[in-house]
Amino acid sequence: MADELVHYEVRRGIATITLDSPHNRNALSAQLRAELTGHLKAAVEDDAVRVVVLTHTGPVFCSGMDLKEAGGASASQQGVNEFPAILEQLWTSPKPVVARLAGPARAGGVGIVAACDIAVAVESATFAFSEVRIGVVPAVISVTVLPRLLPRAAHELFLTGETFDAGRAVAIGLVNSAVPAEGLDAEVARYTDMLALGAPNALAATKRMLQQERSSNLGAVFADMLELSAKHFGGPEGQEGIAAFVQKRKPSWVPTGN
Structure with missing residues (x-):
């Protein structure tokens, strides 16, 4: 049986969902997508859960779709048809979702960040819409990303695929807060504590x-x-x-x- 790639824990009303596939930079493999979907469903259905935190192990938050699985595959096999459901789960979750980024996000990973209600990143985190550089279109993630971004920034970054830092991510509306690494957990806790005060x-x-x-x-x-x-x-x-x-x-x- 394959090792679990996404972990789930509930403490004091906070459900923490942890991507734990560092060998492929937490890429959205079929197994990771299935486990993430299940844990998000569990968090929404658990009345004891008030806030959801989406975080990760390893140096990368999420590198996007698993391209090793996608090579030569149809859209359904690539997970393109499944991925919108994950973004919709995050976007429509009745429980506020906080993304905790201790490292970079790329492509679909940025779509996940945008689908969360609040995103906190370390200052060293970087982001990129790298799709056009491998001949594909950032179509699915645009549904959650475009409502967050300033229009000029969206055109620039979607078309160029340029890597940008956490400071720029805050300035254009993708991320709420960029903090030093040693302050990441405290900043996430600041948000979750405030959210827990809401009915x-x-x-x-x-x-x-x-x-x-x-x-x-x-x-x-x-x-x-x-x-x-x-x-x-x-x-x-x-x-x-x-x-x-x-x-x-x-x-x-x-x-x-x-």
Whole structure:
């Protein structure tokens, strides 16, 4: 039986999913894709999980598709048909997902970073949309990447395949924070601690709101947002949150220790 390539652990409401395939730079092999899919599903379905952290072992976060498996293969065999489902799992997860990068990301790996809600990288991490340099198109990852990037930067980096650093990744909207290596875990914990303070249903609804397309009819948009606001204001979480604020206590959903 093959060794596990993706590990899953839950502690204090945080599900940590770890890519552990350093021999191929955590490339998206068939086995890794299957295990990652399963663990993301488990995190979403576990009511005890409040936040998901996606991290890795080895010097590289994710190098993209496993090109050794892809050589001479059809699209389905390459995993191209499976990969959108993984990006969609991350993008639509009702639990906030934080990417923790202690090293570089390339191609599909950058798509994964973009699909996460928050991304924290070490300052030495690098990124590249290297697809055009091997004769392919960054089509699938564009679905999650383009909403994050400044348009000029997207054109430049998609077309040139140039490698860029974590500072540039922050500047163009791909990454939230770039920190020295010794501060990576503290910065990830800062985000997960803040996310754990949010009410689960409110977080899920806020994610959906952030991702939905807005009509050009402002009246209709305001009506929809008023309905959403009223639903949660008068709902169990909203009322608990208001009561906790008035009573100067933590609401019931805040994990012990926060």
